[in-house]
Amino acid sequence: MKVLLIGSGGREHALAWKLAQSPLLTTLYAAPGNPGIGECTTLVALDTDDHAAVVSFCRDNGVTFVVVGPEAPLVAGIADALRAADIAVFGPSAAAAQLEGSKGFTKDLCAEFNIPTGAYQRFTDAAAARAYVQEQGAPIVIKADGLAAGKGVTVAMTLDEALVAVDDCFDGAFGAAGAEVVVEAFLDGEEASFFCLCDGVNALALASAQDHKRVGDGDTGPNTGGMGAYSPAPVMTDAMTQRTMDEIILPTISGMAQRGHPFVGVLFAGLMITARGPELIEYNTRFGDPETQVLMMRLNGDLLPLLYAAATGTLDSVKANWSDDVALTVVMASKGYPATFDRNTAIAHLPDTGTDAKIFHAGTALKDGTLVATGGRVLNVTARGATVSEAKDKAYALLDQVKWENGFARRDIGWRAINR
Numbered sequence: 105m106k107v108l109l110i111g112s113g114g115r116e117h118a119l120a121w122k123l124a125q126s127p128l129l130t131t132l133y134a135a136p137g138n139p140g141i142g143e144c145t146t147l148v149a150l151d152t153d154d155h156a157a158v159v160s161f162c163r164d165n166g167v168t169f170v171v172v173g174p175e176a177p178l179v180a181g182i183a184d185a186l187r188a189a190d191i192a193v194f195g196p197s198a199a200a201a202q203l204e205g206s207k208g209f210t211k212d213l214c215a216e217f218n219i220p221t222g223a224y225q226r227f228t229d230a231a232a233a234r235a236y237v238q239e240q241g242a243p244i245v246i247k248a249d250g251l252a253a254g255k256g257v258t259v260a261m262t263l264d265e266a267l268v269a270v271d272d273c274f275d276g277a278f279g280a281a282g283a284e285v286v287v288e289a290f291l292d293g294e295e296a297s298f299f300c301l302c303d304g305v306n307a308l309a310l311a312s313a314q315d316h317k318r319v320g321d322g323d324t325g326p327n328t329g330g331m332g333a334y335s336p337a338p339v340m341t342d343a344m345t346q347r348t349m350d351e352i353i354l355p356t357i358s359g360m361a362q363r364g365h366p367f368v369g370v371l372f373a374g375l376m377i378t379a380r381g382p383e384l385i386e387y388n389t390r391f392g393d394p395e396t397q398v399l400m401m402r403l404n405g406d407l408l409p410l411l412y413a414a415a416t417g418t419l420d421s422v423k424a425n426w427s428d429d430v431a432l433t434v435v436m437a438s439k440g441y442p443a444t445f446d447r448n449t450a451i452a453h454l455p456d457t458g459t460d461a462k463i464f465h466a467g468t469a470l471k472d473g474t475l476v477a478t479g480g481r482v483l484n485v486t487a488r489g490a491t492v493s494e495a496k497d498k499a500y501a502l503l504d505q506v507k508w509e510n511g512f513a514r515r516d517i518g519w520r521a522i523n524r
């Protein structure tokens with residue numbers, strides 16, 4: 105099978121690394137990719153916003169299956185264009201990607217199908233939103249409705265903070281994404297990321313993971329896309345996983361099918377495990393980053409048939425097999441991230457990792473033969489071990505051999521699991 109992978113982050117490097125091991129594969133293309141992805145795929149210079157160009161590339165090169173990594177092309181309808189051209193695609197339609205693209209859409213679906221989530225209201229004007237916030241009191245959560253690159257959410261511990269967040273949204277801090285605002289009850293508990301493959305009808309639960317969203321040690325400082333992760337998440341016991349499937353995932357899949365928008369791809373549920381049980385914080389309609397890096401480290405066997413089964417409505421015929429090992433990844437970011445940072449700083453050395461570890465590239469490029477950091481999150485140092493502590497020690501031992509002056513990392517990834 106000839107496969108095209110779309111994306112250029114650490115998540116896509118992890119997917120590429122795993123897909124490239126498949127015996128079913130003839131050629132794995134990636135667009136636009138990065139230097140790490142280039143080590144295990146054939147990179148192609150394709151404008152992935154140009155859906156007709158992507159379809160033509162597939163036709164011209166005999167690509168019969170496309171795996172879409174990030175959310176933006178999904179929300180823009182790339183999966184619809186490929187399906188219309190009879191090319192199998194792992195990823196939801198634009199209509200189904202609203203589960204990530206519109207928080208209001210998801211909250212309404214939860215209300216209609218009794219899916220546990222924080223109580224909420226949707227607003228299109230500041231005065232009504234402010235009045236509701238004042239009536240509810242703090243803590244309370246203010247969210248821009250649309251895609252805001254993970255930055256549109258304020259967990260306000262005081263009323264003042266909440267009112268400022270409402271005004272910021274309506275004043276355009278998140279552009280069009282903030283034209284509508286969702287105000288939501290604060291959920292108290294432990295967060296977990298839960299992943300499930302879907303083929304429109306059937307669901308296959310993957311492993312769980314826990315992310316570290318804050319930039320600083322001890323979970324301090326501003327929110328980021330994720331500074332590290334490990335899998336499994338100890339809070340996701342078998343019983344909690346079963347409840348998540350029964351109370352959240354399966355009602356979502358049947359609700360989307362009933363609405364005429366069957367969900368195909370990976371449903372990534374951000375969960376809060378509260379005293380009442382699992383509650384939905386949000387959906388993403390793509391794999392998590394950096395959670396995918398640890399999931400791929402723990403997946404035994406072939407990824408390609410799992411993704412292909414989701415894309416072709418045959419998920420009931422496959423099973424996923426997970427290693428009992430723990431996998432842990434530490435993100436190395438450019439100094440200054442998540443605020444401003446220098447670009448094109450040289451990465452002088454990456455160590456050899458051996459077989460049970462891997463350094464995934466998230467924001468790198470080759471400039472005149474030198475590896476440079478081009479993004480905020482740049483490298484994901486990922487290792488496996490029998491325990492969280494063992495995986496953590498291996499990952500940090502490797503990280504300390506990376507020679508990149510402008511890089512930094514948290515030193516405490518996995519602390520919550522280790523403290524348990």
Ligand code: AMP
Pocket residue numbers: 222245254257259288289290291292295317374385386
């Ligand atoms: P989101 O972009 O919706 O994932 O929100 C970003 C982060 O804000 C989440 O990972 C949570 O840590 C936090 N958050 C979002 N919604 C809530 C909520 N209702 N209660 C508590 N924390 C929340």
Ligand code: GLY
Pocket residue numbers: 254315329330388391392393394395
């Ligand atoms: N690590 C969280 C995300 O991918 O959205």
